C-alpha cells in the first residue's frame with residue numbers, strides 16, 4: 001500500500017490529500033471504496049436470501065437478520081454516495097457479488113440455522129480484517145474515505161459478535177467457514193484485479 005511517510009502530506013477541506021496526490025494512492029483509495037461497495041452489495045444479498053428462507057424455516061431469527069440487512073443497506077449507501085461524488089465506477093464484478101452473495105445465503109440457510117450464524121461470523125471476521133487494514137491506510141490520507149470506513153465498523157463488529165454468540169462448532173461449521181472464506185477471498189481478489 002506504499003510508504004505511509006510519503007502519504008502523510010496533510011488533509012484538504014474535501015478530505016482528500018492536500019496538493020497533488022500520488023496517482024497510485026488515488027487508485028488504491030478508489031479500489032478500497034469500490035471493493036467495500038461491492039462487499040456491502042454481497043452482504044445485502046446474503047441477508048436477503050437468508051431472510052427469505054428463514055421466514056419458512058426459522059422465523060424466530062428473521063427480525064435480527066432484517067436488522068442486519070438494514071445496516072448493510074445503509075453501509076452500501078455510504079459507499080455508493082462516495083463513489084458517485086468522486087466519479088469512481090462501481091466494481092465490474094458487482095453482479096458476481098450479488099449472485100454469489102444470494103447463493104451463499106441460500107446454501108447456508110438450507111444447511112441449517114447454525115450455518116447462518118457460522119456464515120455471519122466468518123464473513124464479518126473477514127470484513128473486519130479488511131476494515132482494519134483500510135482504516136490504518138486511510139487515516140492520514142483521506143479523511144472522508146476514512147470516516148466512511150470507520151462509520152460501518154461498529155455495525156460489522158456487532159454482526160460478528162451476534163454470529164459468534166449463536167453459532168455452534170462442528171464439522172459442518174468447518175465446511176461453511178471454508179466455503180465463506182474461499183468465496184469471499186476469491187471475490188475480493190477478482191474485484192481488486194478488475
Ligand SMILES: [Fe+2]
Pocket residue numbers: 040043071072075152156
Ligand atoms: Fe456492511
Ligand SMILES: [Fe+2]
Pocket residue numbers: 043072124155156159
Ligand atoms: Fe455486516
